[in-house]
Amino acid sequence: MVLSLVSLCAREVVSDHSSSPGWLRWVPGELYRPLLEAAFTSRRPLAVGELVQRWPERTLRVGGRRKRGQTAPNRLCIQALLLAVVRGLSDQRCALQVLELCGLQGDEGGMGDPMGGWSLTVALCTMVVQARAGAQRAQRREGERERKRFSALERERDVKRERGQWKRGKEPNLDEASTDNKELESERVGLCGIVGEEELIKGVRRRMEIERKRESAVTGSGGSRKETEEKDIHNEVLVHVRADLFVNARSWERVRVALSTLGPLKLQCRYLRVEEISVSSIRTLLDLLPHQGLLGIDVRYSSLGVAGLAELLPLLSTFPALSSLRLHYCNLDFRRDQSGQEEALRDLSLGLAKLKELRRLSLTALRLPGQLRVLLSSLPQPLEILELPYLSLSPADLAYLSCSHHVSTLQQLELSENRLDEITLPSIRRLLSQASSSLQHLSLSGCGLTDGLLGLLLPSLGGCSGLKSLALALNPLSMAGLMNLVRMAVRMPSLRHLLYPNPLEDYQPGLPDLPSSAQLLDWPLDEATEINMTSSQLNRVLIDSGRSDLFLTCDLLNYDKDLMD
Template identity: 85%
Template sequence: MVLSLVSICAKEVVSDHSSSPCWLRWVPRELYRALLEAAFSSCRPLAVGELVQRWPERTLRVGGRRKQGQTPPNRLCIQALLLAVVRGLSDHRCALQFLDLCGLQGDEGGMGDPMGGWSLTVALCTMVVQAKAGAQRAQKREGERERKRFSALQRERDVKRERGQRKLGLEIVDSKERNHKEGTGSSVVIGEEELIKGVRRRMEMERKREGALTDEGSSSNDSEEKDGVSDVSLHVRADLFVNARSWERVRVALNTHGPLKLQCRYLRVEEISVSSIKTLLDLLPRQGLLGVDVRYSSLGVAGLAELLPLLSTFPTLNSLRLHYCNLDFHRDHHGQEEALRDLSQGLTHLQHLQRLSLTALRLPGQLRVLLSSLSQPLEILELPYLSLSPADLAYLSCSHHANTLQQLDLSENRLDETTLPSVRRLLFQASSSLQHLSLSGCGLTDGLLGLLLPSLGGCRSLKSLALALNPLSTAGLLDLVRTAARMSSLRQLLYPNPLEDYQPGLPELPSSAQLLDWPLDETTEINATSTQLNRVLLHSGRSDLFLTCDLLNYDKDLLD
């Protein structure tokens, strides 16, 4: 990556924190973004804090999709950013009103000590609570100053009133003496009594007015203490990761009415009950939630059917992911048929759903019931470990989703001669739209792959293809790479280790689990297969196609 002159200068400026008081007051607002990026990339948390605390614009976006090779921000820099956001609420130089942290989290324990999704969520919730506490302290100090000012004004009015009464008394005495000399005492008595009544009436009216103002002020203070600090100064949008350990803290933060308002783009929950998930969804703002990801939670068919009506109240929801949620379906189990109908009915209300991911839900033969309920065609469909039946694949190849699919994952679903025609028909239907395809662990042999290669070659928009953990020989891999080289749109191919590279003793048709656990033969050259396959690419003139057998580090999203 080539750095611009502005980026190089910004790195030099933020490198010395001792000089920041000299340049920070004079830097134009147009350079704040470059300086903040330099502070993140150089891991300068103090510079991050000072820049964010006096951020000159109304919007700040940190995070988003990272480029290939770009590491996420350091944990210390993120913590400095969050602390500066709270301090900036009371700093008149800070104009920040919307903070977008979506995509900021990294993988826990990754390179550069990034902050993971769970840690970031906990830190954000702590920030929301601290901001409210700080606003309440500031409000209390302001209220104390107001009471002192009101007491000073009241004392001043009392002093003026006392001086006025003393002056009026002296005038009455002087008038009485003059009238006595002139012989008009009765009229003086009447005038004196009227004056006294008038003074008392004015004093009573002033006391009533002051009492009304005091009561009004006390009632307004009581309502503020009851409702808390309700004026939102800053909206913070992020992806939230909630599990059983952080659920209570997230619930409190979402239920807090203070200067910071927490919004959610993608909600990921793990090992949480249906009732707890419903509580979180009730607290989230209805606008802005794009996706819900539920993992390792024993929802069951009935639990998911209970959640779907609540999910339908989010108008922008376009992604639903369910991973290992124990949606095991048994026809002989009482109430399962009715629960499945409720589930199908609930899916009909998700009008804007574009992505549906179902992992290991064990619903064989029920794909038609689920997908036919969706009125809008899906763009992303992930069905790994779903034990798809021939009827499921036959329905999918003829469904209204086939023509619009951009991403399809059928990993770990066993394919054979009976299901291969449906898969070929599906690839033909999606040939113009499909960009990412995963058929890893599907039991594809050389013969099955040979039947499938013409359909794969017809996918004109395919960018990435994953075929890991399939029992292919070196000859089958060579045929695969030759076909991939003719696909002009393909940029990434995840291929399996050939059977010849494994130690002896592997079954004739090994499963994906056996291929994953079986050791490779140490006597063979490590890069022999890779060199042979890349030689095929070189002869084909395809230097832009990346070949890899690294299943753990394969990431199709780097192409986007």
């Protein structure tokens, strides 16, 4: 990556924090962005904090989709960013009104110590609560200063009034006072008692009237001071914070408090990911989220059941922009013989029909064989992304999918760990033919594709003119079958990423004739075999074909099609 002159200069400027007081006051607003990017890249949290606290623009976006090889921002830099946002609320130089942090989170424990989704969510919630507490303290201090100022003015007026009354009265004779001190003292006490009581009553009434007018002017409707503070804090949202939230049982209460907190920071959610929480807790979170901003929800490892999901879907339909629904390991098992399952499945279908903008549907390990038609046919709009791994799809499911109204618009299809054979192969070939012009990403990992089955499927795969990534890991292919796959791949001009399986020759002896994907994943590779020989043979095919833009890998754990660009 070639850096521009501005980026190189920005890195040099932020590298020396001791010089920041000298240049920060003179930096024009258009240079804040490259300076902040340089501070993140160079991992300079102090520079990040100073720049954000003085941010001159209305909007600040940090995060988003990262390019291949680009790491997520450092944890310390993110923490400095959040602290600076809170400090900037009281800094007149800060013009920030919208903070975009969507896509900022990285993988926990990754390179460069990034902040994961759960940690970032907790930090954001803490920031929102701290900002409210700070606003309340500032409001109380301002109120206390106003009361002290009012009391000082009242005392000054009382002193002036008493001095004026003393001057209008008769001055005492010192000789008479010395000869008849007791009589004068008694007269003075009596006079002060009469006049002082009248003035005291007038003063108290006047102060009560002024205080009542002041309270009425502040509240507008005679409300209590606490209610007034709540209204003031609610009406003065200074910064809207938009982020992706990751909520589990440990952070649920903290997120609930932050979403229901009224203060200078308003937390909004773009994508919500929840893990291991109940249906009622998910409902509570959805009730607290603004209905306009939510684009997707991802539910994982939560025992929803068919009835629980059917209960949530009507609430999801109230989010007009919701385009993504992902359900992973949510205990939706239709094979169990339980009463009411048929009715719950009908409710599930009706609920899906209300999701007017849904474009992505991911169902992982839900065990609903034979029910794909019931689910997908109810969707009003065709899907662009469909992920169905570990779904135990039946031949009837694949036959329906190959001729459904979704197939011609699919851009991404995930069918991994669904067993394919001679019976289902015609449906897959018809599906690929129908989706050939739109399909960009395809995963058939762990589908039991042998050399023979793959050979029958290669012509259909080669016809997908827009395919960018293809995943075929954990399929029992020999070296000959793998070479045929790569020779087909180099003839696909749009293909950029191929995840191929280790050939059977690279494993230690003892594998069954037709090993499953689990056996291929756990079986050790043969150290005596020159595994690099496989890679070199495949790369030789690339070189001979002139395809330097095609990336081949067998690394299943680090494969990520989203970072391909």
